[in-house]
Amino acid sequence: DAKTTQPTSMDCAEGRAANLPCNHSTISGNEYVYWYRQIHSQGPQYIIHGLKNNETNEMASLIITEDRKSSTLILPHATLRDTAVYYCIVSLDTGRRALTFGSGTRLQVQP
Amino acid sequence: GAVVSQHPSWVICKSGTSVKIECRSLDFQATTMFWYRQFPKQSLMLMATSNEGSKATYEQGVEKDKFLINHASLTLSTLTVTSAHPEDSSFYICSAIPGLAGAYEQYFGPGTRLTVT
Numbered sequence: 001d002a003k004t005t006q007p008t009s010m011d012c013a014e015g016r017a018a019n020l021p022c023n024h025s026t027i028s029g030n031e032y033v034y035w036y037r038q039i040h041s042q043g044p045q046y047i048i049h050g051l052k053n054n055e056t057n058e059m060a061s062l063i064i065t066e067d068r069k070s071s072t073l074i075l076p077h078a079t080l081r082d083t084a085v086y087y088c089i090v091s092l093d094t095g096r097r098a099l100t101f102g103s104g105t106r107l108q109v110q111p
Numbered sequence: 112g113a114v115v116s117q118h119p120s121w122v123i124c125k126s127g128t129s130v131k132i133e134c135r136s137l138d139f140q141a142t143t144m145f146w147y148r149q150f151p152k153q154s155l156m157l158m159a160t161s162n163e164g165s166k167a168t169y170e171q172g173v174e175k176d177k178f179l180i181n182h183a184s185l186t187l188s189t190l191t192v193t194s195a196h197p198e199d200s201s202f203y204i205c206s207a208i209p210g211l212a213g214a215y216e217q218y219f220g221p222g223t224r225l226t227v228t
Binding site: 034096 | 115117143145147154155156157160202204206208209210211214215216217220221224
C-alpha cells in the first residue's frame with residue numbers, strides 16, 4: 001500500500017467546515033483512497049473512499065486531485081462529536097485486506 | 112452498518128496470567144478477522160490475520176505462542192494473551208470483513224483495554 005502523509009493536528013471551529021489534507025504521491029492506478037476515523041478509546045470507523053472522482057456521503061466529502069497524488073476530506077459542518085484522529089489510507093480494498101495506519105491527523109473541534 | 116463486538120471492554124490482570132479477548136461479528140459472517148494493537152498515543156498496528164478454520168497469520172515481531180488466536184466460527188475470533196506482562200498492556204482492537212464481492216468497508220470492534228499489573 002502506498003504511504004500517506006497527513007498533518008499531525010488541526011483545529012476547527014464548531015459549525016465550520018473541516019478540511020483535512022492527505023498526500024499520497026506514490027499511489028498506484030488501482031489503489032483507492034480511504035478515510036477512517038478513531039474517536040478516543042474506540043475502534044476506527046469508516047468514513048468514505050474514492051478512486052479518482054470526488055465522492056460525497058452523509059458524513060463527508062472526498063476531493064481527490066486530478067493526478068491523484070493528494071486528497072482532502074471535508075466535514076461540512078463540524079460538531080464536537082467529530083473530534084477524533086482521522087486516518088487517510090491508500091489500499092486496493094479495505095473490505096478484503098488489513099489496514100496500514102499512519103499517524104493520522106488529530107482534529108480538535110472547538111466550541 | 113454492521114456491528115462488531117468485543118468482550119471484555121477492559122480487563123486488569125496480574126503478571127503471568129492469561130487473558131482471553133473475544134471478537135464477534137453480530138450481524139454478518141466474517142471469513143477474516145484482524146487483530147490490531149494500539150499503545151498510548153500511537154497508531155494501530157496489525158498483529159495478526161485470523162481466518163475461519165485455519166491458522167492465524169502473524170505479523171513480524173508478534174509472538175504466535177504468546178498471542179494465541181482462534182477463529183472457530185464465522186462470527187467469533189478469540190485472542191488469548193498468555194503469560195501476560197506489563198509490556199503487554201495495550202488497547203486491543205479487532206476488525207472483521209464480510210468477504211463479500213464489492214464489500215469495501217472494514218468493521219471494527221470497540222476495543223479491549225488490557226492492563227497487566
